[in-house]
Amino acid sequence: REKKVSRWSKSALTHNFIRVYSYVFERCRTCDAYIYLGGYRCEKCNLYSHSKCLKTVVILCGQKPLSRRKTQVFGVPLTSFKEEVPFIVAKCCGEIEVRGFKIRGIYRVNGVVSRVKRLMKSLENGPFLIDFSEANPNDLSQVLKEFFRALPQPIITSDLYAPFINVAKKYRYSSSEPLTQSTCITQEECIAELKEIVNRLPAQHKSTLSFLMHHLRFITDHQEQNEMSAKNLGIVFAPTLFRMKDVDGNCFGMLFDNALQTLIIELLIKHCFEIFGPPP
Missing domain, CATH: 1.10.555.10 (Rho GTPase activation protein)
Structure with a gap:
């Protein structure tokens, strides 16, 4: 158990996960694929995750059940955001200014497609509970560019x-x-x-x-x-x-x-x- 937990992301450690061994027909909030048999569920926020996805979880535990409805973040007008600057823009830029500003070719070098897709899915599943502190800056730069490309x-x-x-x-x-x-x-x-x-x-x-x-x-x-x-x-x-x-x-x-x-x-x-x- 301790060995497994040590491989979890910092965000995953904020959850109170229990192992589910029975048949589960829920979507993993990280990769958005269905969990058919077994997996993990947070007792407080009801977040489901595959075992393999626990090391890449970026959604923090909000101490209350997550909404089952996704929040559309990509492909919506800028005017649909309540903030003066959309939270996704502020969050990605802020993290890059802390950890990615010295990386050679930042913004020119694309992120890893699979990781970028997971980050985008997580943003739609728990947008205001996202912790990007362990995300690769090149992946964040790619997420930011995808956000601007998807604007209607x-x-x-x-x-x-x-x-x-x-x-x-x-x-x-x-x-x-x-x-x-x-x-x-x-x-x-x-x-x-x-x-x-x-x-x-x-x-x-x-x-x-x-x-x-x-x-x-x-x-x-x-x-x-x-x-x-x-x-x-x-x-x-x-x-x-x-x-x-x-x-x-x-x-x-x-x-x-x-x-x-x-x-x-x-x-x-x-x-x-x-x-x-x-x-x-």
Whole structure:
């Protein structure tokens, strides 16, 4: 018994698990697969788990029965969240800023698919009881990107796509040189225009984008260790924050805009304090 418990996750140790030997037709709250015969059940919150899943449990015991209804976290509008910044965004970013900001290629390197799926299932089963302290930071970065990809309306709304791209077109972009101003616009004017467009975003989109850009700025402050510059993060996040299918169905046009999308994200990261103000 002690040997088995030592392999459990910290979250699993908060539960009062008992072994169930009889026939069980319940879903494991970690992998979401059915437990057909045997398994573990918490006497306090009624969480069920496979024996093999106890080492990856991330849901803390809430001392009262868990709701049998899942909370939809992925694929719902930002406006459906009560918080100014969705809890999943704050939780993933916070954990990465504590344990993952020095990891080489953070956000560029994908997480392990099986672990990412388990984390996503756990978020829907017990969203406000999640403990990510033992989760791999690369898995958390993947969960965060999946959250933004699944939004029905992208965080940078499709109606503001053209204004953002028009600002980027006024700048020349070179992979071998830093951002340089063109004859059309100065950097100060560019920042002012971006700020004006950002202020036209819906309130929750603006606050979430602000939180994310300040977080990514923190990541770039440690680029000597993680090798993730604002440009590299722009390459990673541009396809996630700009949605191809949402702009007049013109996917090919947006493919040609990829460098401009990257430039916009790069500018938002580098000048987040001027554009958004202090972090929300």
